[in-house]
Amino acid sequence: MWSGPSVSLNVDVGFDPLNREPGDGLGGHFEREAGHSVTETMERTMIAVKSDGIQRGLIGQIITRFEHRGFKLIGMKMVKPTEDMAKQHYIDLKDKPFYAGLCKFTSAGPFVAMCWEGQNIVKISRDMLGETNPADSKPGTIRGDLCVQVGRNIIHGSDSLETAKKEVALWFKAEELVDWKSCAEPFLYE
Numbered sequence: 214m215w216s217g218p219s220v221s222l223n224v225d226v227g228f229d230p231l232n233r234e235p236g237d238g239l240g241g242h243f244e245r246e247a248g249h250s251v252t253e254t255m256e257r258t259m260i261a262v263k264s265d266g267i268q269r270g271l272i273g274q275i276i277t278r279f280e281h282r283g284f285k286l287i288g289m290k291m292v293k294p295t296e297d298m299a300k301q302h303y304i305d306l307k308d309k310p311f312y313a314g315l316c317k318f319t320s321a322g323p324f325v326a327m328c329w330e331g332q333n334i335v336k337i338s339r340d341m342l343g344e345t346n347p348a349d350s351k352p353g354t355i356r357g358d359l360c361v362q363v364g365r366n367i368i369h370g371s372d373s374l375e376t377a378k379k380e381v382a383l384w385f386k387a388e389e390l391v392d393w394k395s396c397a398e399p400f401l402y403e
Contacts, residue, residue: 254332254333255330255331255332256330256331256332256333256334256335256374256377257287257328257329257330257334257377257378257381258328258329258334258335258338258370258371258377258381259326259327259328259369259370259371259376259377259380259381259384260275260279260327260328260329260338260368260369260370260371261324261325261326261327261368261369261370261384262275262324262325262327262367262368263318263319263324263366263367263368263369264318264319264321264322264323264324265365265366265367266325266359266367266368267291267322267323267324267325268322269359269367271359271367272325274359275355275367275368276327278341278355279327279329279338279341282331282337282341283331283397283401284329284330284331284334284338285329285330285331285393285395286327286328286329287328287329287330287390287391287392287393288326288327288328288381288385288389288390288391289325289326289327289328290325290326290384290385290389291323291324291325291326292323292324292325292326292384293320293322293323293324294319294320294324295320296316296317296320298320298383299315299316299317299319299320300316301383302319302369302380302383302384303315303316303319305376311364314364318364326384326385328381328384328385328390331401332402335370335371335372335373335374335377338370338371339370339372340354341354341355341370342354342355342356342368342370343355343356343357343360344356344357345363345366346363346366347359347360347361347362347363347366348361348362348363355367355368356368
């Protein structure tokens with residue numbers, strides 16, 4: 214049992230040592246003024262846990278990986294997509310032979326849509342996910358550690374800033390994204 218002096222710590226969670234302004238409320242790329250005329254580039258991306266990941270109880274592990282990397286969750290909801298929503302989401306794959314099956318699978322169960330924010334998040338999150346085919350994914354990636362087959366690769370991530378902006382707008386209304394200041398930012402970014 215501790216017998217030393219007591220210590221009081223006052224923490225203002227609204228304190229932002231870099232005095233930043235909020236972003237534009239949507240996905241993709243935006244800039245924030247970061248004190249002393251230093252401009253940093255922040256990005257937003259769409260990450261989704263598909264129904265196979267939800268059924269396997271992997272939502273928490275996936276969120277933890279993004280939080281541990283230092284990214285900020287600004288929107289999250291569980292939905293049951295319609296087949297039309299799935300078709301819109303995967304519209305860039307419409308000419309692929311697996312498109313119809315992918316849309317049917319996506320609309321068959323729950324889907325956890327998330328919007329994450331951070332520097333270079335689109336590229337870094339794609340690296341974190343691993344290859345689309347888990348057999349080609351390296352250990353340490355989400356798919357390399359948690360998946361076996363391409364048709365059940367548990368997670369989706371935007372593949373570009375343009376795609377991120379479209380996907381975030383598809384799954385979230387602007388008012389569903391919470392622009393908040395993390396007290397960890399000065400420990401993540403110069």
